[in-house]
Amino acid sequence: MDLEIKAREGDLLETHEGFIFDVKGLIHPSERIIAYLRYYPDTNGDRVRKGIRYKKLYSLEDRYEFLETNYPQYLFNDKTSGEVLQGVRNENIKQIYRPAEFLGELHGKFEDGRLEEVSPILRKAFELVKLLHSSSGVKFEKLGITGSCLVNLETEQSDIDLIIYGSKNAFLVRKTLITLHDSHRDIIHPYSQEDIVTLYEFRGKQSDFNFQEFVKIEQRKKLQGLFRGTDYYIRCIKDWDEISNENV
Numbered sequence: 001m002d003l004e005i006k007a008r009e010g011d012l013l014e015t016h017e018g019f020i021f022d023v024k025g026l027i028h029p030s031e032r033i034i035a036y037l038r039y040y041p042d043t044n045g046d047r048v049r050k051g052i053r054y055k056k057l058y059s060l061e062d063r064y065e066f067l068e069t070n071y072p073q074y075l076f077n078d079k080t081s082g083e084v085l086q087g088v089r090n091e092n093i094k095q096i097y098r099p100a101e102f103l104g105e106l107h108g109k110f111e112d113g114r115l116e117e118v119s120p121i122l123r124k125a126f127e128l129v130k131l132l133h134s135s136s137g138v139k140f141e142k143l144g145i146t147g148s149c150l151v152n153l154e155t156e157q158s159d160i161d162l163i164i165y166g167s168k169n170a171f172l173v174r175k176t177l178i179t180l181h182d183s184h185r186d187i188i189h190p191y192s193q194e195d196i197v198t199l200y201e202f203r204g205k206q207s208d209f210n211f212q213e214f215v216k217i218e219q220r221k222k223l224q225g226l227f228r229g230t231d232y233y234i235r236c237i238k239d240w241d242e243i244s245n246e247n248v
């Protein structure tokens with residue numbers, strides 16, 4: 001009998017081989033977690049974690065190709081969608097990394113003065129979290145840090161990836177950001193036209209949108225921009241009590 005494991009969007013999980021997957025969605029089959037490969041150990045990797053070099057896979061196509069060629073056990077036919085998805089069976093999960101728990105640990109390091117354990121990008125991420133917390137009133141435990149920072153694979157060029165749990169909290173943060181983009185524009189602001197051009201060069205060309213469509217879409221997004229010169233992205237995730245208990 002499979003042991004059911006709880007995981008949701010924004011969590012990262014590690015397999016026994018050392019692969020890092022990012023969890024997709026909120027509801028999963030009882031025997032596995034739907035998650036997509038993001039990092040894998042490679043001696044030529046440009047990121048180092050616990051003395052091991054890692055490579056990051058960016059495009060969905062590259063992720064599928066890597067698994068199809070090397071580790072097809074992490075692909076499965078999903079009966080609900082009728083598509084081949086990526087996923088990790090429960091017995092192959094070594095550890096799940098949760099954004100809110102990570103933020104709590106980071107908070108403890110700041111309180112204890114253990115700043116030598118905190119990278120520059122993490123310090124900046126924590127500063128943004130504190131700003132959102134104090135300005136919106138959203139509790140610390142309803143906020144989290146995800147992305148490369150969550151698994152200590154961040155670089156100087158990494159983005160700040162945050163999570164907000166709960167629909168009401170998401171509304172408060174969205175409203176707060178609109179205010180902060182005016183009151184604290186010297187440190188946090190939405191993307192300018194020039195920023196969007198740079199963003200399009202990096203990831204927009206991989207989409208099906210032309211530049212004009214991409215600009216319109218990005219300008220409508222309120223949960224992303226620049227904080228002290230670093231790209232930040234905020235995802236709003238339902239809290240556990242807002243998620244159905246039924247499995248897919």
